């Protein structure tokens with residue numbers, strides 16, 4: 001038992017730190033730190049910087065242009081990036097589709113799509129969920145009917161994150177109604193500029209439109225856009241899920257959020273005392289910090305296993321649940337810390353260019369926006385209930 | 399012991415419920431927030447015609463009652479649909495202070511409020527957080543009157559009002575309870591400037607800047623040093639209204655969530671058949687009943703001696719704040735993605751319920767206050 005990082009790992013952490021210090025553009029990190037909106041160009045710019053350093057596709061092997069990091073190195077990078085207020089790497093092409101193509105794609109598909117993902121030629125979004133298929137993903141009904149050398153796709157996806165930026169969407173579509181529902185699903189790559197695709201934004205309770213509905217009306221897609229076998233899409237979907245679950249604890253993000261909470265609790269006063277010196281509020285911060293310290297080690301225990309070659313299994317469900325509870329508690333305390341100034345609804349102040357004085361402290365509106373927005377953490381990527389179900393079945397064998 | 403409403407209260411409740419169910423549609427509410435006034439003229443007129451503002455005033459002031467349970471009947475119904483018409487601001491805060499302290503034309507103004515005129519209380523300031531005694535705005539004596547200078551913040555419903563009751567300091571330090579005075583200030587007076595904005599929970603508020611605003615002695619509420627005590631009393635009533643509104647919101651949310659659990663199917667069955675969700679819904683129900691009881695406790699103590707009344711205020715606000723969080727977070731969670739959209743009725747109700755905790759003191763603020771106020775009671779164990 002040795003809870004310290006090796007000398008090599010510590011050197012790697014320093015390397016990551018200095019890279020971030022030198023290369024992360026300040027206008028972008030300032031937006032992240034202050035909770036402002038990021039533009040599509042901000043994301044693309046940051047991706048391009050990481051791409052040039054060879055650090056963009058964090059979970060890709062070297063052969064495909066990834067850095068070839070193991071789980072511990074990946075963890076170090078993600079933690080430092082979050083603490084430096086780097087934007088998150090948009091996961092859809094890089095963390096989700098990339099590994100699926102590497103595993104199931106044809107040589108032509110790999111040659112065509114993987115470099116485009118790295119260069120940022122395409123912005124991908126994830127077309128899994130439908131109005132009737134959320135937790136029960138296998139019940140997707142968007143249909144793809146083979147007609148000659150095309151599939152004709154009709155149906156609807158929903159909750160599609162950042163589809164407004166995307167030109168490509170990977171979808172689970174129904175190609176057969178025979179047998180178990182899982183057996184009739186295919187994994188299809190769809191060009192969103194195809195005739196018949198429409199995108200409608202959905203405004204969430206934080207006032208932002210980060211998700212969308214995507215409609216398909218007889219959209220013709222060439223058969224070479226099928227990944228894996230026809231009716232073999234569920235295998236791709238399950239494989240993708242294991243990749244979606246890397247960095248699932250969101251540890252770096254939790255640390256950055258805790259820093260932000262403390263900064264705000266220092267700035268806010270209640271009567272004569274700073275909120276951070278208020279015993280009750282300080283004890284609330286302390287409790288969540290103690291949880292976070294332990295979770296960092298729980299996370300490393302799973303990561304170390306993964307680095308030793310064991311794919312993270314149902315343990316990642318524990319990390320997702322606990323990480324989510326911690327982050328949502330931090331967000332709640334941050335919202336509480338801004339006191340009565342949580343009340344104004346001022347989405348224009350999420351725009352960096354806004355010149356007017358905010359109502360109350362500048363950190364108020366972003367704190368509330370984040371509190372509402374991060375309700376999603378326990379809903380998407382397998383809800384907390386579904387994760388508990390996995391733990392009960394796969395670990396406890398109940 | 400009797401937990402039933404009076405006949406008049408039952409009639410008011412039924413009428414309000416029908417009216418609001420028909421008229422306070424999500425479109426009406428979001429339209430109201432978007433408009434300049436930040437409230438709905440149609441809803442307001444309807445409430446006035448039903449005599450709702452009148453129910454908030456005592457008979458001695460030309461009202462119908464104004465007891466704690468009159469307040470709770472009204473505000474629970476508003477909460478159920480997420481309405482935010484300025485009854486609390488005009489009827490309870492501004493109207494309550496005018497009733498308590500009087501002005502030169504006290505009854506005339508109360509009659510106008512009952513007839514639908516909207517007044518607000520401009521009391522909180524940028525640095526006051528939840529401290530009721532914090533008043534930095536100054537009132538300087540000149541000739542026969544006063545010059546008011548300072549900043550008032552988060553004045554809910556100010557964009558709908560033409561007149562504000564403004565607190566200002568005539569003596570003492572910023573957080574002293576004594577030395578506070580209250581004045582009636584027309585919002586179109588020279589030197590008054592409003593900056594209006596939307597609220598997360600619906601409706602609008604304003605920041606108000608006062609620059610040497612001239613008011614006469616006639617516009618002062620009461621004459622002596624009783625302003626703080628009156629502020630505390632009307633805020634106790636406002637907290638009762640807010641707690642009742644929260645109970646209404648909780649029940650509105652509960653109904654939506656139970657319906658959704660029954661109707662939403664995943665894995666071939668209603669999600670309400672999953673025990674994991676059933677138990678949480680059951681816990682939520684228990685806590686909502688607790689919230690109702692805490693509100694009843696407060697409403698039943700509004701006329702108690704101030705030490706006991708204020709302890710009840712903090713008890714209710716603490717419990718309501720805790721349960722509000724649970725109801726908001728659990729109901730969104732049990733809905734899944736749909737619970738996060740503004741396109742579905744839960745969105746507005748959940749946001750409004752969240753915001754209950756950041757007005758008049760949050761759960762932790764009232765927990766600490768409850769401890770302090772209970773210290774007197776603890777002495778008997780010494």
Ligand SMILES: Cc1cc2nc3c(=O)[nH]c(=O)nc-3n(C[C@H](O)[C@H](O)[C@H](O)COP(=O)(O)OP(=O)(O)OC[C@H]3O[C@@H](n4cnc5c(N)ncnc54)[C@H](O)[C@@H]3O)c2cc1C
Nearest residue numbers: 126128129134135159161376380383385672731732734735
């Ligand atoms: C902000 C946001 C972004 C998203 N982005 C994307 C995206 O880019 N692409 C995409 O495809 N999807 C996306 N999703 C969709 C997300 O994956 C789904 O919301 C999620 O799978 C849950 O499905 P649902 O919303 O239909 O809820 P439901 O599945 O209907 O669940 C409702 C409630 O029932 C519970 N429940 C369901 N089954 C069980 C069970 N067996 N036992 C106990 N409880 C159960 C759930 O946990 C939840 O509390 C996003 C969602 C959100 C909120």
